[in-house]
Amino acid sequence: MTSDSTATTKPPRSRASRIRRGLAWTAAVVVLGAAGSGWWVYGHLSGNIDSVDLDQAIGTDNRPPKVVENAQNLLVLGSDSRAGANGELDHGDVSGARSDTAMLVHIPEGRSRATAVSIPRDTLVTRPECKDKDGAAVPEARRVMFNSVYSLAGPACVVKTVEQLSGIRVDHFVEVDFAGFKDLVDALGGVTVTLDQPMTGAKGGLKLDAGTHRLNGTDSLKFVRTRYGYGDGSDLGRIGLQQQFMLAMLSEIKKQDALGNPARLYKLADAGTKSLTTDSDLASLTALSDFARSLQGVDPSTMETIMLPVAYDKVDPNRVVVAQEQASQLWEALRNDRKVPASAKDSPAKGGGPGAKSRAPGPSPSSS
Secondary structure, eight states, X not given: OOOOOOTTSOOOOOHHHHHHHHHHHHHHHTTSOOOOSSGGGHXXXXXXXXXXXXXXXXXXXXXXXXXXXXXXXXXXXEEOOOSXXXXXXXXXXXXXXXXXXXXXXXXXXXXXXXXXXXXXXXXXXXEOOEEOTTSOEXXXXXXXXXXXXXXXXXXXXXXXXXXXXXOOOOOEEEEEEHHHHHHHHHHHTOEEEEESSOEEOGGGOOEEOSEEEEEOHHHHHHHHHOOTTSTTOOHHHHHHHHHHHHHHHHHHHHHHTGGXXXXXXXXXXXXXXXXXXXXXXXXXHHHHHHHHHTTTTOOGGGOEEEEOOEEEOSSOTTSEXXXXXXXXXXXXXXXXXXXXXXXXXXXXXXXXXXXXOSOOOOOEEOOO
């Protein structure tokens, strides 16, 4: 094959280079990462990734239609499994696994911004009929806690539950467990957060004074799981911590410019993929790279974080239910790739139990 290119024509980037560039952004967006520093690590990093075939697990019928073809909806799950390397982390004597964190990230057509919607783990939902990891049928059930869906039927059923809840087609999901989260923070050398009030360390939680702190992986895990001893002590208040930490972590990845440091990039990739589960369409370094390259225009500083509007349950005030009026507006906006109206962000339950007047204040990413 001949070429008539001139001496000034730039050679095409190698496939390894394209993978390296794309996967650094994936690491940021999903707070778990994946990247390659060359073909010599491709097999190792791809082999780290576990996957679930959504089409096989939940089928293709009765799923919400794709409304805006070029928009993407990514379900990000944080699992509190204590299996394997997770056993010694953060009260490792707890059995089973739950979706400790769940965020539906909507990336509009054009891929220049993103909106992350956190679903409170204590939300009472209808779990659709699903199959568990062994293929056995799990019947539909009403008024079950959202985070119990994962423990009973796995991530595919969580995807199906979110689709039924929102009417939004989930294109992809990624899941990271405790060990992967801790290792990724440590690979970054820590993440900086600022608190406007102290954490007291109640019930084994993290104890921090008000002000700015650099947290390692172990303390970061405690930070995002803190409930008692900060703000109003509610699970809804904890969502504020998780969202703000996510933005701080994205800012840290961007600030470090991992693309310019192959050794650091590989360290982040190895930490991120080691405890990563995705849908089968993303379960390779190449697929993650392609997806990541499409998202490079999204700036973490412009990412909007929203809690799914909920109200306190009238039967059990320790649980919440979806606030249908506000939630319907939220899902409708995201489904049709429109800006979320302010009224859709007003959650009747704001943390602290019935009668609370405002959401607990949360930390903010450090500007340094």
